[in-house]
Amino acid sequence: MSTIDAPAALALPLLEVRGVTKHYSGVCALKDVDLDIRAGEVHAVIGENGAGKSTLMKILAGVQLPDSGGVFLHGEPAVIDSVHTALELGISMIHQELNLADNLNVGANIFLGREPHRRVFIDFASINRQSQEYLDLISLDVSPKTVVDQLTIGKQQMVEIAKALSATAKILIMDEPTSSLTQHEAEQLFAVIKQLRDQHVAIIYISHRLGEVSELADRVTVLRDGEIAGTLQRNEIDHDSMVQLMVGRDISQFYAREDHDIGAPLLEVTNLRTTTFPQHALQFSVAAGEIVGLAGLVGAGRTEVLCALFGVTPANSLEIKVAGKPIAITNPRDAIDAGLALVPEDRKQQGLFLDMSIRQNIGTPGLARHQRRFGFLNTTREREDSAQMSEEMHIKSTDDQQQAQYLSGGNQQKVVLGKWLAMQPRVLLLDEPTRGVDIGAKQEIYRLMEELAEQGVAILFVSSEMEEVLSMSDRVLVMHEGQITGQLARDQLTEEAVMQLATGSSPRVPATVPAN
Template identity: 40%
Template sequence: MNSAKLVMRSISKRFGGIAALEQAGLEVRAGEAHALMGANGAGKSTMMNVLGGVVRPDHGQILIDGEVVSFASPTQAKQKGVSFVHQELNMLPSMTVAENVMIDAMPTRGGLVDRKAMRLRTAELLRRLDCTFSPDTLVETLSMGDRQMVEVARALVTDPGIVIFDEPTSSLSEREKRRLFDVVLGLKRDGVAVIYITHFLEEIFEVCDRVTVMRNGTTIETRDMHAITAGEVVTAMLGSVEAEERVRPAFISIEPPLLAASGLSRDGAIADVGFEVRPGEVVGLWGLLGSGRTEILRAIVGLDPLDAGELRWRAGDTLDIIRPDKLHRKVGFVTEDRRGEGLLLPLSVAKNISFGNLDKVKGAFGMIDAAKEKTFASGFVERLRIKLSSLSQPVRTLSGGNQQKVVFARWLGTRPKLFMLDEPTRGLDVSAKTEILRLTAELATEGAGVIFVSSELEEMMRVCDRYLVVHRGRIVANFYGDATKDDLMHAVSDGRVAA
């Protein structure tokens, strides 16, 4: 594992007047898993887009197996053995596994697709990945973890020498993560150079041999994993270690409830769920993956039907019964899938912020007034410190943290009394996570109620005032802000109703 499979030297790239990469470098050996770390906007994606032929660098040099290469397209990069496993799965759900795996390299015979060869090659790749489903299985019937394996199989079709994993575990359960880690170890044994990009620090210490850290478009350092700590990685990423203490002191609201739920049930999802949310408090829904946290939020706002239960909303001095579809119009719901459900990716930042606030940007004859829209959006861009080149920039080109801020900006414009945040920091780096947590605390300080869902317990303990522990669709415990990690872990593993 001593030979350099890939060398990227002095890579520079500017978009407009903004430097995305400045003399950046990366060296990856054959048979190693190499972590590429950095905050959102550090240049990781641009660096990989240069390697993958998506972006042409302004300056610099790429060597693969000692040969200088230059890619004008992703096809050319793939021909030289570079493959991607993307965070956002690019599946064709109504087609078979074999069709998805071979979509870019369909074997032909007599001018027609050779379906037998396609199935045989796919079956070979599935065996290599220890998958039990058939090449003829429809992708839409697979779990998220199995779909990730299909994405990996597609990347391996051409027997690449370099495989890039971009946030591969962001949507996987713990069991599915273990399976993916086994795949990475298998690729290392086969002599493949693996580049592993993630925001989960613990993962790189489990599967990677070395780490390269980027900051502000520049390579900061490369170290062996056994010679660096998690704290040192964070320090290299941010310039200083981000404090893990609470973003505001725990708060006990004495205001009357803003929302009261009782007896909420949906067959197979949630059962007899009841709780209250008060103005000014952040209420965390904590539970393991699949416990029913997201299902509770979706039922409250009418995205999934309820079989039973009652919702009451404060209107003046009384709590009045309200239907979920009516409540939907009164809350700000930040979905866990910001790219699929939270944003209109091809549209500009300004249009994404004004969407949902059209009454505030209307001009004559009910048409959108471009000047009003720009003024409206710029106020939130400034308030949330969204990094962009212009308000007309397509929102898909922003970093993950800035995309999430755009989602927040849209809801802030509607001025809701209740925010429901479902995994609002998923896929973000340490610094961007802290910014989102501070924004969450700011919303509560200004008097809004907040329901906060996260898979990261340490993150919840930095911002929540109360914790509702969810186990198999039921709320089994209610803790205040002075609860310990052990209290919450014990409650969720026990599944018993706590006093």
């Protein structure tokens, strides 16, 4: 080995993925994936939401085992059956959500679970000395004795890197590392990443920020629908070629929507500043009978828009008109009274009372509206609403006294939809309406969206599924980092145009916006 010169050694793959396939409850998340990672390279892995990036990384980090195919390290087959094994093999993953105990100091975090000790006593001197070495290695000017919650997110991220290095990581997987960093922090991170690369660490870099991928990556592998769409070499990497590989699937078979009439603007929003992205004032409208898709990558601020409109997290500023009438929204009650309804992103936590019956779940939003004198429950109305919605939605259950927790994901989602449709909303906000829902229920939800639009309901829906956005929307608003980067009418709607806007580059189709 010693006779081989350095560049050639670097060209040998450190880690090889061969033919990895993974299914989740019947859905194919990864299909026959091959990938090789060399020492001393930054290898970016990109793809749309749900393309399979997370699954692939979970397999490398030992969180999950593949159904078939395998992983080779230094040419030897390796079974990575736990996070512990992955660490022993030198594979460390830094998750998007940082995993630090923020009540402990930096040194304690770096050596968490592997504390140097003398008998039962922790050897603090040794922790501090060794931590300092790793901190110096990445030029992080922080004392090992600083408590983590005193550090900025950017520095916490660096501590994660030091922790990974201390576990003798040869391969560092970073999942969206810059998503909560400032520009300056991100630049410092890039400097550290480049430095690590020069020290022959292999870095797998997951990001949907194509700008930073262009800057950092030595190679880029693009995943699409669980398959490798292609790998770009350093000299081939540019924004357009990445987008080209990310898009390009056939959606004609997905869901055939009928054309229908669109009425006057029903929901008009101006000067919406969410608490997450207060620097951007958003403006848009949804017409009666119109289905508007709100597209963008995870973290673009789409859920924040819906939560602000519904008063769950009241916006910093918001001017909103429903059917021409200005309204003030400070809590969900205001929104409901104005005719809005929100099917939230997290069905089990935000949408349902899991240990209450279907009937009570459907009845809850309408209790106040249908109450009898002195606040007595209108149980007749509740029963009727529940019966009607169970029938219209085709909720499959023993009866409507069944607890929501015993229903399938699709039927649970129908209960959430039912509880809002019983309120006869004029504006329906849907956040990932088909997430975790089987194909049959998906089709029913689409059919329902169409029917509601035909009845004149204005629908604004967030979806990370490209097919859904493309086939269901009359118009698409695309968000990127808190900003609406463009609108696409139905005839301008292509996957490529959406991705261009979602990744923050100017669209190549002229996004002529119909004047509101």
